[in-house]
Amino acid sequence: MPVRAVNLVRMAESVAPPEFDPRCPSSDIPVQIGGKWTGMVVRCLQSGPRRFTELREPLRGVTPKVLTETLRAMERDGLVTRTVHDENPPRVEYALTPLGRSLVPLIDAARAWSEEHLPDLLRARETYEP
Amino acid sequence: MPVRAVNLVRMAESVAPPEFDPRCPSSDIPVQIGGKWTGMVVRCLQSGPRRFTELREPLRGVTPKVLTETLRAMERDGLVTRTVHDENPPRVEYALTPLGRSLVPLIDAARAWSEEHLPDLLRARETYEP
DNA sequence: CAGTATCCCATATGATACTG
DNA sequence: CAGTATCATATGGGATACTG
Numbered sequence: 001m002p003v004r005a006v007n008l009v010r011m012a013e014s015v016a017p018p019e020f021d022p023r024c025p026s027s028d029i030p031v032q033i034g035g036k037w038t039g040m041v042v043r044c045l046q047s048g049p050r051r052f053t054e055l056r057e058p059l060r061g062v063t064p065k066v067l068t069e070t071l072r073a074m075e076r077d078g079l080v081t082r083t084v085h086d087e088n089p090p091r092v093e094y095a096l097t098p099l100g101r102s103l104v105p106l107i108d109a110a111r112a113w114s115e116e117h118l119p120d121l122l123r124a125r126e127t128y129e130p
Numbered sequence: 131m132p133v134r135a136v137n138l139v140r141m142a143e144s145v146a147p148p149e150f151d152p153r154c155p156s157s158d159i160p161v162q163i164g165g166k167w168t169g170m171v172v173r174c175l176q177s178g179p180r181r182f183t184e185l186r187e188p189l190r191g192v193t194p195k196v197l198t199e200t201l202r203a204m205e206r207d208g209l210v211t212r213t214v215h216d217e218n219p220p221r222v223e224y225a226l227t228p229l230g231r232s233l234v235p236l237i238d239a240a241r242a243w244s245e246e247h248l249p250d251l252l253r254a255r256e257t258y259e260p
Numbered sequence: 261c262a263g264t265a266t267c268c269c270a271t272a273t274g275a276t277a278c279t280g
Numbered sequence: 281c282a283g284t285a286t287c288a289t290a291t292g293g294g295a296t297a298c299t300g
Contacts, residue, residue, distance in 0.1 A: 035293085037293095051261080053261065063296090066293060068264085069293090075258070076255055077254055078250060078253070078258075090262060091261075091262090092263085106239055106243050116232075117229060117232055120208060121207050121229065124206065124208025125207055128205070130202075166272080166273075181281080182282050182283070183281065191274090192273095193275070194282075195283085196273060196274070218281095219281045221281075221282090222281080262299100263298105263299085264297100265296100266295100267296085270291105270294100273288105274287100274288085275287085275288080276288105277286085278286100280283090280284100
């Protein structure tokens with residue numbers, strides 16, 4: 001399996017601890033938002049709204065349970081909207097909100113980093129010995 | 131505990147699945163690099179080399195075991211160097227490599243995102259109801 | 261179609277104690 | 281000082297089967 005790129009998949013909502021240490025500007029306690037699939041969902045929705053199964057397809061390997069959890073969390077955080085069209089069979093569409101769209105540059109930056117630096121990282125990994 | 135910012139804490143080394151779906155440019159299978167503390171270690175080392183205990187201090191809450199694991203992984207990936215000075219008591223210094231330093235803009239971008247958008251996310255979280 | 265309902269498991273993280 | 285060594289556990293992620 002060839003290595004392709006690096007995705008941003010997790011971010012942390014950081015909370016200042018009671019005893020914030022000014023010597024390290026990021027000595028925060030992280031509380032995570034996002035997860036394994038969040039970044040990929042954002043990218044999949046970039047080109048427009050998609051239905052549940054339309055998301056499952058390109059995200060090969062994601063189980064319906066996990067995709068549901070991911071989408072619910074993103075909805076809760078205001079990253080996507082969930083629209084139920086009253087039809088039969090049911091049709092549910094997910095779309096990015098402006099907030100969700102604002103993540104795109106960050107994800108792109110992570111991928112750009114990977115395209116530029118991943119070979120170095122992998123080389124380091126190969127030559128490393130404990 | 132006031133919310134301060136958002137840190138990038140995880141990234142995924144993405145591997146193309148056998149059946150890559152062209153409709154979604156990021157339908158990759160992620161294999162994670164990084165972890166809860168990696169981003170903070172990078173930021174702590176930004177201002178120069180630090181010793182093990184000098185890292186433990188600002189990263190309140192990290193146990194020696196976990197900090198060791200984090201640093202070893204970062205060393206393996208070529209993000210930091212570990213220099214043992216032959217003295218007594220022992221002195222070990224960790225420093226960013228150019229590769230490690232190249233992560234800084236990405237981490238800063240994540241923090242910038244948070245400073246700009248975290249209030250929106252938290253507001254969405256509060257008004258959300260299942 | 262768009263999910264739920266269960267069950268399961270690896271692993272990331274942490275608590276605590278000890279050492280060359 | 282700079283770690284190891286153990287042990288414990290929460291939870292993110294997955295497998296599988298079922299449903300309005």
